[in-house]
Amino acid sequence: MEISAAGRLEVRITTADVGKRVSVRSLIEHEAPGEKFTDTVGVLTSWDKGVLLITRKGGESVRIAESALVAGKVVPSVPARRRGPAASYGELARVAARSWPPVESERLGEWELRAASGFTRRANSVLPLGDPGVPLDEALGAVRRWYAERGLPAYVQTATGADGTQELLCAELEKRGWVREVTAELWTAALAPVADRADPSGVVLSREADGAWLARYRRKAVGEVALRVLQGGPSVWFATVPGAVDGAPPAAIGRCAVDGRWAGFAAVEVDPALRRQGVGTAVMAALARRALDEGASAAWLQVEADNEGARALYAGMGFAAHHAYHHYRAPDADGTGSGR
Incomplete structure (x- = not known):
């Protein structure tokens, strides 16, 4: 936690830090005996109407009342890796996509719309690596139409927990009622x-x-x-x-x-x-x-x-x-x- 020169915990994050990885300590509303605080590390995906939304590495969203904050700071976007080959999320996402190719695809800006008659979500979902070239609601509308034309449900594949992943997009999808059905992990x-x-x-x-x-x-x-x-x-x-x-x-x-x-x-x-x-x-x-x-x-x-x-x-x-x-x-x- 961020500690001042006087030894006090301080909140050193603001609404301007939305999109950054943060570490916060907050009061537990109904604490168990001996427990008063809880720590949360993740991407600050929104700070609206006195409530912070933080997305953890695994994709879980944590809501924290601004009034419960005890301390907070921005932390490095990616912690040092202890094992495995160095790789960015973008590199791995593209490699994984090439290894399991759809039978049909189309570009929407930097997004890739993929279809394979419903055989696995990976081959029948949008891979949103970058900017779709249009506002998000317009992009999602185009996605839904594209999959509807093929008789398929519309899926967007996102990622969390690494540099360049899509915590903000996850939060925007959830805000619009999109349902997270499957969570898995990519290991190296x-x-x-x-x-x-x-x-x-x-x-x-x-x-x-x-x-x-x-x-x-x-x-x-x-x-x-x-x-x-x-x-x-x-x-x-x-x-x-x-x-x-x-x-x-x-x-x-x-x-x-x-x-x-x-x-x-x-x-x-x-x-x-x-x-x-x-x-x-x-x-x-x-x-x-x-x-x-x-x-x-x-x-x-x-x-x-x-x-x-x-x-x-x-x-x-x-x-x-x-x-x-x-x-x-x-x-x-x-x-x-x-x-x-």
Whole structure:
């Protein structure tokens, strides 16, 4: 907290600091015994009518009455990273978008409108990296019309928790009634240690998602559009660990898209009976070795905030969270899109 020369806590933020990362201490309205203050760190997304709105790294919004402020200051926009390769949000967002391409896209200023017949929200949402070139309400109206013409709900993909993320846009969407449906995180790591985690000798690599691979993939109804998304990207590899008997679904599968220095892992799925036996780690090791051969040096993946098993696995492989990302649905959409 900000402390004056006289040793007193001071509030050193004003409405002019909206959009900056701040740290504040405030009184707890109904405090428990021994608790009087609470600390909040995040982006100050609004300060209106005596109420501050602060968006934390994970995207949660905290409302604080101005009268409850005890101390506050502006803090560096990005805390020092302790693990993982250095990368900006913009770089990772573009790499992730290229790894999971839509079948149709259109530009709205610097925004990209993406559609793939509803196969996953990632391929059927707006990626708002920059200025749409028109006022926000006009842009959102154009977004809703574009998706309505395709029989799809309108989604906007945003991010929080890193330099250049979109806390202010999140706040504006929520103000307009857009509903946050999904929150996940993008994690990064050095690639070489992933390749060394297990013996990949039992893993088969292919350029195509064949029938065996799709038999393990959790989204069973995979049509032509879904295959175009799955097999799209700069350099895509599919990994399969064959089942124990002929004709059985694979023991495990995985997908990796190699793009310059980045290798993006997805669809790592293991037979429930074989989990915690290193099969998934072997899949990732095989894909990582192939990515290293193609010149990649860094890894990324996406994981849901509540998937504790996957988070523990990836943390053990050296991955750490870089930022959170969210999908906001237009208030009158029917939510027919599915998946991350």
